[in-house]
Amino acid sequence: MSNIPSDLRYTKSHEWVRSAHGEAPNGAVEIGISEHAQSALGDLVFVEVPEVGRTLNAGEACAVVESVKAASDVYSPVSGKVIASNAALATQPELLNQDPYGAGWMFRVQTNSSIDDASLMSAADYANYLADEAK
Amino acid sequence: MGLKTALYDTHVLQGAKIVDFGGWEMPLHYGSQIEEHHAVRRNAGMFDVSHMGVIDLAGDRTCEFLKSLLANDVGRLKVPGKALYSCMLLPSGGVIDDLIVYFMSDTWFRVVVNAGTRDKDLAWIRRHAAAFDVTVALRHDLAMIAIQGPNARKKTMPLLAPAQRIAAGELAPFCAAAFDSWFIARTGYTGEDGFEVMLPAVDAAKTWNALCAQGIQPAGLGARDTLRLEAGMNLYGNDMDENHHPLESGLTWTVAFEPGDRDFIGRQALENLRRSAGHELVGLLLDDRGVLRSHQKVVMAGTAPLPTGEVTSGTFSPTLNRSIALARVPRTAASGVQVEIRGKLHAASIVKPPFVRHGKALIPV
Known part of the structure; x- marks a missing residue:
């Protein structure tokens, strides 16, 4: 079973969303891809994150992760403005494989939407979703 | 369910991620494709390539048949055991498949073809072999393991019987030797030294595990693809196919236009294309x-x-x-x-x- 931290919310396209920590202003969220997603992709060799200042709509393709074999889009789980992106991924894409919920975070968005929104899954719901997908 | 090689259960036990490849359930990687790649470049790795088609051709006119069937010239093979890389062409010059042919004796040649094209290759070969009284046998009973890397041969040697070890140690690049039911070739698809070993399928798992114990890293199709591309080697279906001829596929060096009177299938089309x-x-x-x-x-x-x-x-x-x-x-x-x-x-x-x-x-x- 893959690691699914209980304090995060998840999308059907395997992004995770975290309410802002101390370093980000109120209403900001941090976004990355799940343990399951990085494992399915395999060794990542290229990551493109959205530019700071870009305005995103929920569901919009805004980042790309490429493994040796294939490229995949990453979709923003929320609407809002990009306030930070993880520059380290440009030179160390493997951070996403090694620590998808920590050093492998991708970008932060200032948003008005709540992460308790019905479109985002709890950890338990995401675990069920993965189990269903595997059937 | 897809086709499985004799090593399928072994791959699953070793934690392989299995994918469909040309109808075969094959290992993509055993954890990290990049580490498997580096193992082959720096030390030794091994691949299950039992999905490829091993075809034995026998008969007095086998050499004559292959001179007509293949774009490269088996007449260049003077010493038994020597291998040749060639395309097999349509009359249009389009590539039916690329293959390796081993000259074992005047009445026995062994051909290794791609997995995804195996059935159409066999049909094509059989259709043209009849006129030369050449028998065509697909060797379902064999498995094939490619052991590749700077230390691949050294690590494989201790597993061979004494007589095999001597002959395998003397193999020049791109040559093979046959021992009873085993066939050891100094060929590969990675740009590194190594062996491709064809052996009875019933012995495959035991041999694979023994190679593993020698410190040879199991590697999947993912690493096989990055290694072959770094080595500048074509992949059938990507870099050439029935709609693309060798001259526009980096394979001009594999087309033997000399001697000029060898009338291989596709020759006339390539003669015309040469001038464009x-x-x-x-x-x-x-x-x-x-x-x-x-x-x-x-x-x-x-x-x-x-x-x-x-x-x-x-x-x-x-x-x-x-x-x-x-x-x-x-x-x-x-x-x-x-x-x-x-x-x-x-x-x-x-x-x-x-x-x-x-x-x-x-x-x-």
Whole structure:
């Protein structure tokens, strides 16, 4: 079973969303891809994150992760403005494989939407979703 | 359910991620594709390639038959055990498959063909073999393991019987020796030294595990693809197919036009195509970050309207830490091109493959 931290919310396209920590202003969220997603992709060799200042709509393709074999889009789980992106991924894409919920975070968005929104899954719901997908 | 090799259960036990490849359930990797790649470049790795078709051809006129069937000339094989890489062509010059043929005796040649094309290859070979009274046998009973890397031969030797060990140790590159039911060839698809061993399928799992115990890293199709592309070797279905002939696929060196009276299938078409400017297959090195992929558009330097080509195989090169590709482009003197990746143009340099051979980068990066 893959690691699914209980304090995060998840999308059907395997992004995770975290309410802002101390370093980000109120209403900001941090976004990355799940343990399951990085494992399915395999060794990542290229990551493109959205530019700071870009305005995103929920569901919009805004980042790309490429493994040796294939490229995949990453979709923003929320609407809002990009306030930070993880520059380290440009030179160390493997951070996403090694620590998808920590050093492998991708970008932060200032948003008005709540992460308790019905479109985002709890950890338990995401675990069920993965189990269903595997059937 | 797909087809399975004799090693399928072993792969699953070793934690392989299994994918469909040409109807076969094959290992993609056993954890990290990049580590498997480096193991082959730096030490030794092994691949289950039992899905490939091993076909034995027998009969007094086998050599004559193959001179007519293949674009390369088996007449060049003078010493038993010697191997030759060749395309098998349609009359149009399109490539039915690429293969390796081993000359074992005047009445026995062994051919190894791709998994995805095996059935059509067999049908084509059988259709043309009849006129030469050549018998065609698909060796379902064999498995094949490719052991590749600078230490591959050294690590394999202790597992061979004494007589096999002596003969295997004396094999020159691109040569093979047969012992009863085993067949050991110093060939491969990685740009490294090593063996391809064909053995009874019933012995495959035991042998694989013994090779593992020698410190040889199991490697999957993922690493096989990055290794072959670094080595500048074509993949059938990507870099050539029935709609593309050898002269526009980087395979002119495999077409034996001499002697001029050898009338192989596809010869007339290639003679005509030789005189046209056409396309060529080149190597590309991406200047920026990013990853080249097959079917991306290549935009040539020059004046509008700019001629275009297409990436046929692209990947990230773990050895060079850059993206590399093979691309079919209009013949050009230019050294720079641009490749369209997700709607944006990125600069790339035209380079001469191979990119990497025997562990060393051959392209300055």
